[in-house]
Structures are given as structure tokens and as C-alpha cells.
Amino acid sequence: MKRIVLVTGGSTGIGKAVAARFRADGDTVIITGRNAERLAATAAEIDVRSIACDATDPGQVADLAAELGEHLDVLVNMAGGNTDLQRPGEPESLEEVMAAWRENLDANLLSAVATTTAVLDKLRPGGTIVNIGSIGAEYASTSYGAAKAALAAWNAGLSAQVGPKGLTANLIAPGYIEETEFFHGQLGEQKRTALIGATHNGRAGRPGDIAETVHFLASEGAGHITGQTLHVNGGAYTTR
Ligand SMILES: NC(=O)c1ccc[n+]([C@@H]2O[C@H](COP(=O)([O-])OP(=O)(O)OC[C@H]3O[C@@H](n4cnc5c(N)ncnc54)[C@H](OP(=O)(O)O)[C@@H]3O)[C@@H](O)[C@H]2O)c1
Structure with missing residues (x-):
């Protein structure tokens, strides 16, 4: 069955790979992003529909929901990133520290909550929601890891809400x-080598690794998997 798939943050990196993976099945795919020009270029390249939308803006998210059709089968909350990497310098005043935290919570937690809430009624039985967290939730981390950890906690409750x-x-x-824009050019060779060195298979992850995992979670065979966090990291963080 051909499905209708919404991928927020689909212009670049992992989101683009996820959108292309579903499109390869002939599914109808809609991608979103803030930079309308780049979004439209990606949509043309991978033959999907695009709707410009900032997932942290409730008005824009409501407009997105209104523009979508009646039904959806797959929602992928990909939009996000570490907003600390997009700001020059460290926040100093208490106001600046709190604003920086709010930015990461908005970008990585509330973006998914807003989009999911706005489109939930469109999701048909058999459908799936995939949220994108981070290994950063497991390690000494700042507001980005905390926001992704909160996303995982919310995901568990969401599963209970939508299961019925x-x-x-x-x-x-x-x-x-x-092959993503996540680090905004700030990943030095030493840090990159350390990240790869922490894996068991000795390589960086690729957008396609995540795209295939999303695709599996949206498959019929994954129908009994819900409320879970799946780590895709080459062994850099292990579970029991
Ligand atoms: N790359 C990694 O190593 C890594 C590791 C763990 C988790 N992740 C997570 O994976 C997800 C995808 O990131 P990526 O690595 O593919 O980086 P990326 O290339 O920077 O992709 C992020 C995408 O999200 C869009 N976006 C960001 N904020 C948005 C918003 N408020 N509303 C709508 N779109 C938004 C961006 O487009 P616009 O700027 O045009 O909006 C961009 O297309 C993120 O949630 C990130 O936290 C990445």
C-alpha cells in the first residue's frame, strides 16, 4: 500500500535520506523546513512535496496541518539540532542561559510535540510516529542532551496515548x-576521530543507516514495537 509520509526537517542530512527512502517505495512524501529555497530545491531533487514550516512556531505548524490532506500514515519528527552550535560564544547572563536552554527545548522537544499534536487526527490505524533523539541524551550533555532525553520520555507516553x-x-x-549539517562546520578532526573511535564497527553513521531504521519501524513487521528507544550508533552506546 502506498503511504503518506510527513518528514519535518527534510531539507538536508538525515531527514532528506528518510524522505528519499520512502519515496523510493512510491509513497507520497512531504518534507518541511524553515529555509524555503533550500527546501524547494531538495523537494525537486528527490521528487517529494514541500511545505515551509518552522516546527517551533505553533501558527506555522497549524498552517502546515491545514495544508496537508486528510490522511497521514507516517510522521517523522526529524526537525532539530543543537542550537548551541549555531550561536557564537557562550551565554553569560542568567537571561542568556535560560534563552539558550529554551532554544534547544523548542528545537528538539516542543517542535515534535507541536507537530504531533497538530496532525495526530490524520494518522490512520497501522500508522507510525518516529521521533529522532540522540546519543547525546545518554552522556554528560547540556541542554541539547536534556531536550533529547525529554523527547524520549515523552515518546513513551505518546506510545501509550496512540496505541489504542x-x-x-x-x-x-x-x-x-x-554528511549532515548538524555540526555547522564545528566538528574538528580530533573530535570526529574520537566519535568514530567510540564505535565498535569503526565508522561514522550515515543518513541511510537512520533512514533504513525509520523505514523498518514504519513496516508491518514492526507493528509490535512501540514506546521504545532504538539506538543506532555502531556500538558507541550499548544497552542490555
Ligand atoms: N548528525 C548527527 O550526528 C546527529 C546525531 C544525533 C541526532 N541527530 C538529530 O538528527 C536530526 C536531523 O539532523 P541532521 O543531523 O540531519 O542535521 P541537519 O543536516 O542540520 O538537518 C536538520 C534539518 O532540520 C531542519 N530544521 C531545523 N530546525 C527546524 C525547525 N524548527 N523547523 C523545521 N525544520 C527545522 C533544517 O532545515 P532548516 O534549517 O531549513 O529549517 C535541516 O534540514 C536532528 O533532530 C538532530 O538533532 C543528528
Whole structure:
């Protein structure tokens, strides 16, 4: 069955790979992002529809929901990133520290809460929600890791909420993934080598690793997997 798939943050990196993966099945795919020009270019490249939307803005998210059709089968809350990497210098005043924390919570937690809330009624039984967390939630981290940890906690509650409607909700926590704009040019060679060195398979993750995992979670065979965090990191963080 052809599905209708919404991927927030689909212009670049992992989101683009996820959108392309579903499109390869012939699914109808919609991607969102803030930079309308870049979003439209990606949509044309991978043959999907695009709707410009800042997932942290409730008005824009409501407009997105209104623009979508009646039904959705897959929602991938990909929009996010470490907003600390996008700001020059460290926050100093208490106001600046709190603003910096709010930015990461908005970008990584409330973006997913807003989009999910706005489109929940469109998701058909058999459908799935995939939230994108981070290995950063497991390590000494700042507001970014805290926001992704909160996303995982919310995902568990979301699963309980949507299970009776025939939907699943899971979170994928990627380790270091190359070929994305996540680090905004701030990943030095030493740090990159350390991130790869922490894996068991000795390589960086690729957007396709996450795309295949999302695709599996949206498959019929994954129908009994819900409320879970799936770590995709080459062994850089292990579970029991
Ligand atoms: N790369 C890694 O190593 C890694 C590891 C763990 C988790 N992650 C997570 O994976 C997800 C995808 O990141 P990526 O690595 O693919 O980096 P990326 O290339 O920077 O992609 C992020 C995408 O999200 C969009 N976006 C950001 N904020 C948005 C917002 N408020 N509303 C709508 N779109 C928004 C960006 O486009 P616009 O700027 O045009 O909006 C961009 O297309 C993020 O949630 C990130 O935290 C990444």
C-alpha cells in the first residue's frame, strides 16, 4: 500500500535520506523546513512535496496541518539540532542561559510535540510516529542532551496515548552521523576521530543507516514495537 509520509526537517542530512527512502517505495512524501529555497530545491531533487514550516512556531505548524490532506500514515519528527552550535560564544547572563536552554527545548522537544499534536487526527490505524533523539541524551550533555532525553520520555507516553488508535510511537537515537549539517562546520578532526573511535564497527553513521531504521519501524513487521528507544550508533552506546 502506498503511504503518506510527513518528514519535518527534510531539507538536508538525515531527514532528506528518510524522505528519499520512502519515496523510493512510491509513497507520497512531504518534507518541511524553515529555509524555503533550500527546501524547494531538495523537494525537486528527490521528487517529494514541500511545505515551509518552522516546527517551533505553533501558527506555522497549524498552517502546515491545514495544508496537508486528510490522511497521514507516517510522521517523522526529524526537525532539530543543537542550537548551541549555531550561536557564537557562550551565554553569560542568567537571561542568556535560560534563552539558550529554551532554544534547544523548542528545537528538539516542543517542535515534535507541536507537530504531533497538530496532525495526530490524520494518522490512520497501522500508522507510525518516529521521533529522532540522540546519543547525546545518554552522556554528560547540556541542554541539547536534556531536550533529547525529554523527547524520549515523552515518546513513551505518546506510545501509550496512540496505541489504542492502532498507531506505534518510537524514538531513534542516532550516534554520530556524517554528511549532515548538524555540526555547522564545528566538528574538528580530533573530535570526529574520537566519535568514530567510540564505535565498535569503526565508522561514522550515515543518513541511510537512520533512514533504513525509520523505514523498518514504519513496516508491518514492526507493528509490535512501540514506546521504545532504538539506538543506532555502531556500538558507541550499548544497552542490555
Ligand atoms: N548528525 C548527527 O550526528 C546527529 C546525531 C544525533 C541526532 N541527530 C538529530 O538528527 C536530526 C536531523 O539532523 P541532521 O543531523 O540531519 O542535521 P541537519 O543536516 O542540520 O538537518 C536538520 C534539518 O532540520 C531542519 N530544521 C531545523 N530546525 C527546524 C525547525 N524548527 N523547523 C523545521 N525544520 C527545522 C533544517 O532545515 P532548516 O534549517 O531549513 O529549517 C535541516 O534540514 C536532528 O533532530 C538532530 O538533532 C543528528
